[in-house]
Amino acid sequence: xxxxxxxxxxxxxxxxxxxxxxxxxxxxxxxxxxxxxxxxxxxxxxxxxxxxxxxxxxxxxxxxxxxxxxxxxxxxxxxxxxxxxxxxxxxxxxxxxxxxxxxxxxxxxxxxxxxxxxxxxxxxxxxxxxxxxxxxxxxxxxxxxxxxxxxxxxxxxxxxxxxxxxxxxxxxxxxxxxxxxxxxxxxxxxxxxxxxxxxxxxxxxxxxxxxxxxxxxxxxxxxxxxxxxxxxxxxxxxxxxxxxxxxxxxxxxxxxxxxxxxxxxxxxxxxxxxxxxxxxxxxxxxxxxxxxxxxxxxxxxxxxxxxxxxxxxxxxxxxxxxxxxxxxxxxxxxxxxxxxxxxxxxxxxxxxxxxxxxxxxxxxxxxxxxxxxxxxxxxxxxxxxxxxxxxxxxxxxxxxxxxxxxxxxxxxxxxxxxxxxxxxxxxxxxxxxxxxxxxxxxxxxxxxxxxxxxxxxxxxxxxxxxxxxxxxxxxxxxxxxxxxxxxxxxxxxx
Amino acid sequence: xxxxxxxxxxxxxxxxxxxxxxxxxxxxxxxxxxxxxxxxxxxxxxxxxxxxxxxxxxxxxxxxxxxxxxxxxxxxxxxxxxxxxxxxxxxxxxxxxxxxxxxxxxxxxxxxxxxxxxxxxxxxxxxxxxxxxxxxxxxxxxxxxxxxxxxxxxxxxxxxxxxxxxxxxxxxxxxxxxxxxxxxxxxxxxxxxxxxxxxxxxxxxxxxxxxxxxxxxxxxxxxxxxxxxxxxxxxxxxxxxxxxxxxxxxxxxxxxxxxxxxxxxxxxxxxxxxxxxxxxxxxxxxxxxxxxxxxxxxxxxxxxxxxxxxxxxxxxxxxxxxxxxxxxxxxxxxxxxxxxxxxxxxxxxxxxxxxxxxxxxxxxxxxxxxxxxxxxxxxxxxxxxxxxxxxxxxxxxxxxxxxxxxxxxxxxxxxxxxxxxxxxxxxxxxxxxxxxxxxxxxxxxxxxxxxxxxxxxxxxxxxxxxxxxxxxxxxxxxxxxxxxxxxxxxxxxxxxxxxxxxxx
Ligand SMILES: [Zn+2]
Numbered sequence: 001x002x003x004x005x006x007x008x009x010x011x012x013x014x015x016x017x018x019x020x021x022x023x024x025x026x027x028x029x030x031x032x033x034x035x036x037x038x039x040x041x042x043x044x045x046x047x048x049x050x051x052x053x054x055x056x057x058x059x060x061x062x063x064x065x066x067x068x069x070x071x072x073x074x075x076x077x078x079x080x081x082x083x084x085x086x087x088x089x090x091x092x093x094x095x096x097x098x099x100x101x102x103x104x105x106x107x108x109x110x111x112x113x114x115x116x117x118x119x120x121x122x123x124x125x126x127x128x129x130x131x132x133x134x135x136x137x138x139x140x141x142x143x144x145x146x147x148x149x150x151x152x153x154x155x156x157x158x159x160x161x162x163x164x165x166x167x168x169x170x171x172x173x174x175x176x177x178x179x180x181x182x183x184x185x186x187x188x189x190x191x192x193x194x195x196x197x198x199x200x201x202x203x204x205x206x207x208x209x210x211x212x213x214x215x216x217x218x219x220x221x222x223x224x225x226x227x228x229x230x231x232x233x234x235x236x237x238x239x240x241x242x243x244x245x246x247x248x249x250x251x252x253x254x255x256x257x258x259x260x261x262x263x264x265x266x267x268x269x270x271x272x273x274x275x276x277x278x279x280x281x282x283x284x285x286x287x288x289x290x291x292x293x294x295x296x297x298x299x300x301x302x303x304x305x306x307x308x309x310x311x312x313x314x315x316x317x318x319x320x321x322x323x324x325x326x327x328x329x330x331x332x333x334x335x336x337x338x339x340x341x342x343x344x345x346x347x348x349x350x351x352x353x354x355x356x357x358x359x360x361x362x363x364x365x366x367x368x369x370x371x372x373x374x375x376x377x378x379x380x381x382x383x384x385x386x387x388x389x390x391x392x393x394x395x396x397x398x399x400x401x402x403x404x405x406x407x408x409x410x411x412x413x414x415x416x417x418x419x420x421x422x423x424x425x426x427x428x429x430x431x432x433x434x435x436x437x438x439x440x441x442x443x444x445x446x447x448x449x450x451x452x453x454x455x456x457x458x459x460x461x462x463x464x465x466x467x468x469x470x471x472x473x474x475x476x477x478x479x480x481x482x483x484x485x486x487x488x489x490x491x492x493x494x
Numbered sequence: 495x496x497x498x499x500x501x502x503x504x505x506x507x508x509x510x511x512x513x514x515x516x517x518x519x520x521x522x523x524x525x526x527x528x529x530x531x532x533x534x535x536x537x538x539x540x541x542x543x544x545x546x547x548x549x550x551x552x553x554x555x556x557x558x559x560x561x562x563x564x565x566x567x568x569x570x571x572x573x574x575x576x577x578x579x580x581x582x583x584x585x586x587x588x589x590x591x592x593x594x595x596x597x598x599x600x601x602x603x604x605x606x607x608x609x610x611x612x613x614x615x616x617x618x619x620x621x622x623x624x625x626x627x628x629x630x631x632x633x634x635x636x637x638x639x640x641x642x643x644x645x646x647x648x649x650x651x652x653x654x655x656x657x658x659x660x661x662x663x664x665x666x667x668x669x670x671x672x673x674x675x676x677x678x679x680x681x682x683x684x685x686x687x688x689x690x691x692x693x694x695x696x697x698x699x700x701x702x703x704x705x706x707x708x709x710x711x712x713x714x715x716x717x718x719x720x721x722x723x724x725x726x727x728x729x730x731x732x733x734x735x736x737x738x739x740x741x742x743x744x745x746x747x748x749x750x751x752x753x754x755x756x757x758x759x760x761x762x763x764x765x766x767x768x769x770x771x772x773x774x775x776x777x778x779x780x781x782x783x784x785x786x787x788x789x790x791x792x793x794x795x796x797x798x799x800x801x802x803x804x805x806x807x808x809x810x811x812x813x814x815x816x817x818x819x820x821x822x823x824x825x826x827x828x829x830x831x832x833x834x835x836x837x838x839x840x841x842x843x844x845x846x847x848x849x850x851x852x853x854x855x856x857x858x859x860x861x862x863x864x865x866x867x868x869x870x871x872x873x874x875x876x877x878x879x880x881x882x883x884x885x886x887x888x889x890x891x892x893x894x895x896x897x898x899x900x901x902x903x904x905x906x907x908x909x910x911x912x913x914x915x916x917x918x919x920x921x922x923x924x925x926x927x928x929x930x931x932x933x934x935x936x937x938x939x940x941x942x943x944x945x946x947x948x949x950x951x952x953x954x955x956x957x958x959x960x961x962x963x964x965x966x967x968x969x970x971x972x973x974x975x976x977x978x979x980x981x982x983x984x985x986x987x988x989x990x991x992x993x994x995x996x997x998x
Contacts, residue, residue, distance in 0.1 A: 052585070052597070053578070089822065094823065094828065095822065097819050289819070289874075291815060291874070
């Protein structure tokens, strides 16, 4: 169904579950390292292989990260909570149960304010954030789909088994209306920025250290009860989050409009087609037989510890933006433009390297944005660093470069000719400051345009521009225009 | 029977450390004894002759080099229940599921034994995954009670208790989830101790029921059990349920108790553990034991623990629930038995099912099914939830009782050893064997069984159970040691010396 029609007839309800792999050095319940991409089954021990007799011991650093995430999401932190076993048979699950948390999450009842592209703020209520362990990875060999059905055989890698995960679950998000796909994307994006600022995860969606499952349902406008939902998995990029939600809304809208029924099921998002397809049906809800994990002591963070952790929270992304807006004296629209252009961090780093916010901003949003657009890449992907931009600005302010020459220098850096100073050297870009040489050029220009010279002598100083232009041309832009102007007026007896 | 195999562990250690006998000689004597009688007893699933002799040689070499013994038990042989992992030595848990599995790591108990210079003779038979009270559920055939080879040696640790009573080893390790150390001790005339939950590491103990399992020492005397208790006990960071406090002073308590004076000690007799279902000879032996304790100066009072009546029911919900989850890992994917793995037409799920069908015995399957059912949504509150409430009530009964008395006593198990095969078709009758022992597993407190004599009607051993509060294990050792001295004086020598010679 056409998207416009869907949002006209239905209200979407979203539920987002984000799994975050923590970047702790060791796994959740054993001392194995967590390095991504190691040889299969080299980062394993009796505990994370689920060998008979092996026992878990909680990674304190992971609990600390979980609490910090909870605090940053404005959650309450449980004074006492337990792990629970989620029982199900699957070969990538060494114990055939996942050690997770069930009805006693470490953090609960929070929110995250998400800023949409036009500046509107949408509050996403957080139901809970809980700790659990990741599974191993299955590689299904043979067959057409790469999925378990039809495969000839499967390989198992348990390096990932036991890596600490935090699952962050939103409450049902209502009221986003036609902006639901955008809200979903903005939420995951904001969450990613937050987790990065907390330095608790690599938050690489492409490597699976940040994974999103999107629950979507539709209800006819005005209806209070929720419709049947589907859960879409394998949503591996921000763009996919938006596309998957949008696709599901359209698909469900079409089914409902024809009087059909939505099947509660897990669906799979396909990046290339942008569509979802049915996976496991959840009609007969799997019974995970949760019960409190008897091998682990309850987690009971003291109030003092929680407050200590609260004090270690870094400046959170939205607080930082607020501060930057004040420091740089930006209007809401200006700030939003910088955010959307991905320029805030680059400008901030340039400012940190010594430039004024105004100069740094001018370079990044004007000339460098133009260069990025020409190349079809993101600003951050340009091969120039904020420190290098700051150096160029410094050279201009010190009078060593004109603005025109500065662009030349930047072009040189982007072309891989080295640092700004190396480009200045290599391209022979030096402001002509030798007075006698400049005087000679000025005299030559005045002699070439006697009528203009006469005008200046008679007091029409604005005519000096023509002479300055000629001098600049003659010196290939390497002269300081203001200095040239002063000289012209001086030679004409001004 | 030579003197080496009849000696206590304390005596052997003294002789070895004094250089009067070598650890190798002691070890060889026990290996010879195993070779002589174990075909009839079947206490061992695996005898590690080479490993045992190597460990003994190390103890002898250290002594010759002038080093202090690694522990009070260095050089003394021990039989290890096959539920504790041993690096490089098979560990089967009495199950076909783990036939041929060689663990790549030592359990903490195993490691502590090795570090203490204790010589591990081999691995003992047990009910499959420690589920049972007779060792008949072993996939490798039953163990026979040395007092009467037609009878069960108790369970699940029947191999560990029979090895002591058959003089195959002076020490053994058991694990006790509902009585699996104490009930075998009771029916074989040996001492079995379930320490306070959390004081002996469970790391490497293949889990049956995590919140109930506890490894502990088994021996022929109270002092030997205490010496072994101190070797294996203590905090272990690898076990999150391990208690980070010093071990109770059990050896000192056993020595103090041997003085035979219990004046000032208050002992409570549990009213609920008597009457119907208890063998007359068991009750008579228990009454005589209580009289003896009174004669030693103890004050005897009757105590009521009404919730103990529900302990068995709660246990048979909690233990199977945890077991259903703990045993899920046996799925043919990583280790152990694998059925259908080479058939390309079978899915991973098929292979899991076929393997579990073939690898688990009937009792294990029964408990997995009970546990799976009890944890199912819709039934959880009624079964698992209610059982946990009963558990709390039992703990409160203990707390109230220990307000009045220092230790509690009861028969260890309602009957003497029954005949092999007698209860295999009647699980409820089998479960009743653990009636008196289960409350201490549910509450986590300390409890032991010490022999109290022979039942008049069948001449088979009876056990006296002594229960102490959590972390007060030394109290029961003191009482047991005092009782042991008085018993032997009254009965004309150690009870264990009346075990008939094994006919092979
Ligand atoms: Zn590991």
